[in-house]
Amino acid sequence: MRQDSLLRIGKKVRDQFGVETAILRGTLNLSRAFDSSRRQWNSTVLLAELLHQHPFPESKTVAVVEVDLFIPVLTFVFGEAQLEGGAAVVSTARLSQQFYGLPPDDEQMLSRLEKEIVHELGHTFGLFHCRHFECVMRSSTYVEEIDLKRAELCARCRALLSSY
Amino acid sequence: MNSMISILIVDDEKVVRDSLSKWFREDGYQVGVAEDAAAALRQLQAKKWDIILLDIKMPGVDGMELQQRIKEIDPGATIIFITAHASVDTAVQALKSGAFDYVTKPVDPDYLSHLVSNAVKQRYLANENLKLREQITEISRADEIIGDSPQMQKVFELIKTVASTDTTVMIRGESGTGKELIARAIHSSSSRRYFPIVPVNCGAMPEGLLESELFGHERGAFTGAQYRRKGKIELADGGTLFLDEVGNIDMKTQMDLLRVIETKQFSRLGGNEVIKVDFRIICATNKDLERAVAEGTFREDLYYRLNVFSIFIPPLRERKGDIPMLANYFVKKYARTMGKHIHAVAPEAMDVLMRYDWPGNVRELENAIERAMVVGKEPAIRPEDLPFQLMEKRSMPASGSLAAMERAHIASILDQNNWNISRSAEILQIDRVTLYNKIEKYGLKKPQ
Numbered sequence A: 001m002r003q004d005s006l007l008r009i010g011k012k013v014r015d016q017f018g019v020e021t022a023i024l025r026g027t028l029n030l031s032r033a034f035d036s037s038r039r040q041w042n043s044t045v046l047l048a049e050l051l052h053q054h055p056f057p058e059s060k061t062v063a064v065v066e067v068d069l070f071i072p073v074l075t076f077v078f079g080e081a082q083l084e085g086g087a088a089v090v091s092t093a094r095l096s097q098q099f100y101g102l103p104p105d106d107e108q109m110l111s112r113l114e115k116e117i118v119h120e121l122g123h124t125f126g127l128f129h130c131r132h133f134e135c136v137m138r139s140s141t142y143v144e145e146i147d148l149k150r151a152e153l154c155a156r157c158r159a160l161l162s163s164y
Numbered sequence B: 001m002n003s004m005i006s007i008l009i010v011d012d013e014k015v016v017r018d019s020l021s022k023w024f025r026e027d028g029y030q031v032g033v034a035e036d037a038a039a040a041l042r043q044l045q046a047k048k049w050d051i052i053l054l055d056i057k058m059p060g061v062d063g064m065e066l067q068q069r070i071k072e073i074d075p076g077a078t079i080i081f082i083t084a085h086a087s088v089d090t091a092v093q094a095l096k097s098g099a100f101d102y103v104t105k106p107v108d109p110d111y112l113s114h115l116v117s118n119a120v121k122q123r124y125l126a127n128e129n130l131k132l133r134e135q136i137t138e139i140s141r142a143d144e145i146i147g148d149s150p151q152m153q154k155v156f157e158l159i160k161t162v163a164s165t166d167t168t169v170m171i172r173g174e175s176g177t178g179k180e181l182i183a184r185a186i187h188s189s190s191s192r193r194y195f196p197i198v199p200v201n202c203g204a205m206p207e208g209l210l211e212s213e214l215f216g217h218e219r220g221a222f223t224g225a226q227y228r229r230k231g232k233i234e235l236a237d238g239g240t241l242f243l244d245e246v247g248n249i250d251m252k253t254q255m256d257l258l259r260v261i262e263t264k265q266f267s268r269l270g271g272n273e274v275i276k277v278d279f280r281i282i283c284a285t286n287k288d289l290e291r292a293v294a295e296g297t298f299r300e301d302l303y304y305r306l307n308v309f310s311i312f313i314p315p316l317r318e319r320k321g322d323i324p325m326l327a328n329y330f331v332k333k334y335a336r337t338m339g340k341h342i343h344a345v346a347p348e349a350m351d352v353l354m355r356y357d358w359p360g361n362v363r364e365l366e367n368a369i370e371r372a373m374v375v376g377k378e379p380a381i382r383p384e385d386l387p388f389q390l391m392e393k394r395s396m397p398a399s400g401s402l403a404a405m406e407r408a409h410i411a412s413i414l415d416q417n418n419w420n421i422s423r424s425a426e427i428l429q430i431d432r433v434t435l436y437n438k439i440e441k442y443g444l445k446k447p448q
Helices: A003-017 A043-053 A106-124 A143-148 A155-162 B014-026 B037-046 B063-073 B088-096 B109-142 B150-163 B179-188 B207-215 B251-263 B289-295 B300-306 B320-338 B347-355 B361-375 B388-394 B402-416 B421-428 B432-441
Strands: A040-042 A061-065 A079-081 A087-091 B006-010 B030-034 B051-055 B078-083 B101-104 B169-173 B197-201 B240-244 B280-285 B309-313
Touching (some): A003 A106, A043 A061, A079 A106, B014 B109, B063 B088, B101 B109, B169 B179, B179 B309, B289 B300, B347 B361, B421 B432
Parallel strands (some): B197 B240
């Protein structure tokens, strides 16, 4: 992923949560999370792995992975976060247009990733799903729903965040 | 909003319980988990859960069996089955046993989200429906029929007896005795009370119009029928059809009505489509139907179809003991609607009410009180506020001839009814044209 793209996401996170951000390249052991029958990676296992590593105990960490994630009861997830916790994991697999047989669109992919990272981080700050159709904390169960919302928290979620 | 909704997840696999509970918590639901039937029943006894996600295959008591026990504790529980092994048989069995839906693991997140959201909506609607039903029952109870006399107590007993059945009821009584109120009381105490009671005044319509009113018509059925129109019978589907003045139905419509009562199906005028209906009939008349049958103006077969259970409402003059209660009820009613502070009938005014014979029955009494409330002053209605003070003066015409008596009586009825021609004609039991002719003949004038 390009550095300028990651910097743009870092700035968005700073704006939304009022925190300092840092971008690091790291490694996660994906093999333990792999489910050969589903050919997908268990996001809960990955999240546990990330929390185990927990490189920055005083801060929150979001891992971005390229593999397709799932939780056992659902067919897939875009990401998973520890509610009011220290870590989240987001997958780019289903955010790309190619996944749906369409020509690549880098800008759209970046926009979706930005929203998903802010969304999962919102959970780590204790925010639940929001009903405001433009709020980044609105639940998205398919990719077009991510496109409908903005990368920002609505006024209500912002107020909830300030009481966190 | 979702924080008000609680979801109980019952699954023997920890990983499923954990992932589902986390997923629903992010949506703001209150989530509980149970690893087997015993734990689930403990949770259900501790509190009421809105939605229960239930794994079908569990060691010991399985999901299907657990569902039966849950329904015993909470018959309204919304249950969604989850299974790892989909089969048509189990799906059919689950839905037949009353489950809201059935999903196979792994579930598409969008599908699960919609499923739960629909279950929440259904639950909300069911609760709202329950509240509205309670409100309907309250409203029905408030629509009281007043009467303390033994005759009216007998009427109340009959209403109670017949309401719970689906029997056709014939209400008989003079004009103004409150036949429609009785019909409404029967309907609102019956199992059909959540469907409409549709009144049809058979006496107020000419022949062709009543047919169209009852059966409806298709577009172009007759000149002027520009649109399709549903008839009262169709509108009464599920509820009660109240046929007022049933003795006035013409012979042709009597035959059509008999057919629809027997077959519970009919077609709109000018149409071929057979419409099935389910309704109860309550009818009312102040006519001597037995005589009409003997004279051949009312079909005997229809008479026996309609006259299954008869309720007779005695005229007010035969139950004068009810007058004070009725008068006070109307005083309260009009004090509220008119915003007046008159709350009683003075004893001397009550004497006047008790002495009068009330040919127009309860309706006439209500009109008299309404008028007295308009002209009267606080704190109580006095004799001079009552309209038939005038009538008493007029009721002794100097000449004593029949014409003079008729003139005085018509004038008094018109006065009592604020010169409402239809109402006065109904009380006098003559048609409106005849009443207009008599007004002209006797030179009666509406007071300015």
